[in-house]
Amino acid sequence: MAMLPVKNQLEVSQETTTSKNYLPALIALAVLYFMMGFITVLNDTLVPFFKEGFTLTYSQSSLVQFYFFLTYGLLSIPSGKIVEKIGYKNGMVAGFLIAGLGAFLFLPASWFHQYELFLAALFIVATGIVLLQVAANPYITVLGSPKTAASRLTLIQGVGSIGTTVAPLFGAQFILSRLSESNASSDALVKPYLMISLGLLLIGIIVFRLALPQISASEGNEEAEGTGQRSIFSFRHLNYGIIALFMYVGAEVAIGSFLTNYIADTLSIEEHAANLYLSFYWGGMLVGRFIGAYVLKLLQPSRVLVIVASLSVALILTSILSTGYLAVWAMVLVGLCNSIMFAVIFSLSVNGLGRFTTRASGLLSTAIVGGAFVTYAQGVLIDHFSWGVAFIIPLCCYFYLIFYGLNGYKPSNTFKSY
Numbered sequence: 001m002a003m004l005p006v007k008n009q010l011e012v013s014q015e016t017t018t019s020k021n022y023l024p025a026l027i028a029l030a031v032l033y034f035m036m037g038f039i040t041v042l043n044d045t046l047v048p049f050f051k052e053g054f055t056l057t058y059s060q061s062s063l064v065q066f067y068f069f070l071t072y073g074l075l076s077i078p079s080g081k082i083v084e085k086i087g088y089k090n091g092m093v094a095g096f097l098i099a100g101l102g103a104f105l106f107l108p109a110s111w112f113h114q115y116e117l118f119l120a121a122l123f124i125v126a127t128g129i130v131l132l133q134v135a136a137n138p139y140i141t142v143l144g145s146p147k148t149a150a151s152r153l154t155l156i157q158g159v160g161s162i163g164t165t166v167a168p169l170f171g172a173q174f175i176l177s178r179l180s181e182s183n184a185s186s187d188a189l190v191k192p193y194l195m196i197s198l199g200l201l202l203i204g205i206i207v208f209r210l211a212l213p214q215i216s217a218s219e220g221n222e223e224a225e226g227t228g229q230r231s232i233f234s235f236r237h238l239n240y241g242i243i244a245l246f247m248y249v250g251a252e253v254a255i256g257s258f259l260t261n262y263i264a265d266t267l268s269i270e271e272h273a274a275n276l277y278l279s280f281y282w283g284g285m286l287v288g289r290f291i292g293a294y295v296l297k298l299l300q301p302s303r304v305l306v307i308v309a310s311l312s313v314a315l316i317l318t319s320i321l322s323t324g325y326l327a328v329w330a331m332v333l334v335g336l337c338n339s340i341m342f343a344v345i346f347s348l349s350v351n352g353l354g355r356f357t358t359r360a361s362g363l364l365s366t367a368i369v370g371g372a373f374v375t376y377a378q379g380v381l382i383d384h385f386s387w388g389v390a391f392i393i394p395l396c397c398y399f400y401l402i403f404y405g406l407n408g409y410k411p412s413n414t415f416k417s418y
Contacts, residue, residue: 024210030159031203032092032136036129037163038170039099039196041256041282043068043122045171046189048260048271052179053186054115058258062379065257066372067119069249071126073369077362079134089212091135096204099128103197110186118186128200134365161286168278176260176272232356232363240408241349244401245367248341250374251312251394255334256281257375262387263328277328281335288339301344305405308337312398320388341401348409 043064051061083091102124109117170192178188233239259281263274296304312334319330350360374393381390 025212026156028092028207028210028212029136029156032096032132032207033156033160034163035096035099035200035203036132037160038167039103039125039129039163040068041164041167041278042171044256044260044278045168045175045275046118046122047257048264048275049175049179049188050115050118051261052271056115057379058261058382059376059379060115062257062375063119064122065253065375067123068126069253069369069371069375071123071130073366073372075127075130076134076365076368079131080362082131083135088135089207089210091131093204093208095128095130095132095135096200096207097128098131099125100197100200100204102126102128103193103200106186106189106193106197110190113186118189158286158289161282161289164282165279165286168275168282171278172272172275176275179271232353232359235353235356235360235411237351237409237411238349238353238356238360238363240404241345242363242367244345244404244408245342245349245364246370247374247397247400248338248345248370249368250370251397252338252341253371254375254378254394255331255391258378258382258390259331262331265387266323266327267325277332281332284333284335284337285339288336292340292343296340296344301348302405302409304340305344305348305409306402308339308341309398309401309405312337313395313402316391316395316398320391345401345404348404351409352411 046064047061050056050064051058054060079091082094086094102121105121105124106118109121174192175188256278259278260271260275263269263277264271267274292304315330315334315337319327322330346364349364350357353360374397378390378393381393
C-alpha cells in the first residue's frame, strides 16, 4: 500500500540542511519506508496462517487487518500532536521502538497460542507504524532542492514498494511453509517477528544517533484559493476525497488480504505456494509507480484515475466470471492499477485548500481505516456466500473511484468533461 504525503509548510535552518546531512536522512527514510511496507503487507500472510492455525472463519481472520488499520482512524491525529511536541526525528525513533515492542510481543502470544494476544500485539505494531508515517513524511520535501522533491518521493516510495514485494516471499518461506504445524502452536511466527523486532529496535537506535535536519512545521497562513470557506468540511472535493481514500485503501487491502486463499481455492494449491502470487500483486505497485510518474506528466490525474479504476473493475469482473489462471492473473493485475491511485486521490483532495491543507492531510490519513472495515465486510460475505459475491465490495469501491475521477474531485457540483 502507498504512504500518505503530508503537505506542510516547513522551515529548515541553513545550518542543519547542508548537503552532508542529506544522505543519512535519505537512507533513514528509505529504510523506514521499506519496513513500513514490509510489515504492513506481511499481514496478508498472517490472515491465512491464523485462519488455519486457529480454525477461524474468513471474517475472524480478517480481524488482523481490522485492528491494524483501525489505528489509522484512532491515532493519526493524536500522533500528529505528539510529533508536534517531540519533533519529527524523535517521532520516528518512538515509532520504531513502539513497533519493535509490538513485534516482540509475538513471543509471549505464541506461548499461550491465543489469537486475541496476537491481535493486541499487532495493534501495538500498527501504533508504531502510524507514528512513523506521521513523523517521517515531511522530511522528503525538504531534503534537497524543491525541484527534485517529486523524484525523491518516487524513490522513497519505490523502496517501500520493494518491502511490500519482498514480504509475501518472506512470509511464504518462513511462516506459511510451516502452516501444518500451526494447529498445535504458533512457533512459526516467533523467529520471524523476533527478527523484525530486533531490526526495528536497532534502526530506532541508529536513527536516534543520526544528525538529521531539524524541521519545524507550521500551517500556512494563506486563505484557501478562490474561496471564502471557513470550515474544512465546506470543500466538496475534500469530502468526497476522504470517502475515495477510504474506498481505495479498503479495496487494496481487502484484495491483498484474501488473495492467498482465493488463489489456493481457485488453483487447488497449498497456501504457501499461492502466497507467492502476492509478490506480483504488490510488485505491480512498484512497476506501476514508475510508469505512472511518466503518464501523469502527459494526462490529467483525474483522467488517469478514471482509467485505472475502470481497468480494476474490468479485471475483477473477469476474475470472478472466469476460472483457473485467467481468474488468478486478472485479480493479481489489479495491483498494477492500484499503484497511482493513492497519490492522485490525495493530490486532488487537497487541491486549492490553502491554509486548510495540513488539517485535510490529517483527515485523509484517518481514511486509511478503510483497510479495516472493507476487509472485514468482505470476510463476512466470503463466510456466508462465495468469492464472487464477496468481491462485489471492492468492485463497488472502484466504481466510486470512477465517480470521483469524473466529478467528485471538482470543487463545484458541475459535471464537466474530466
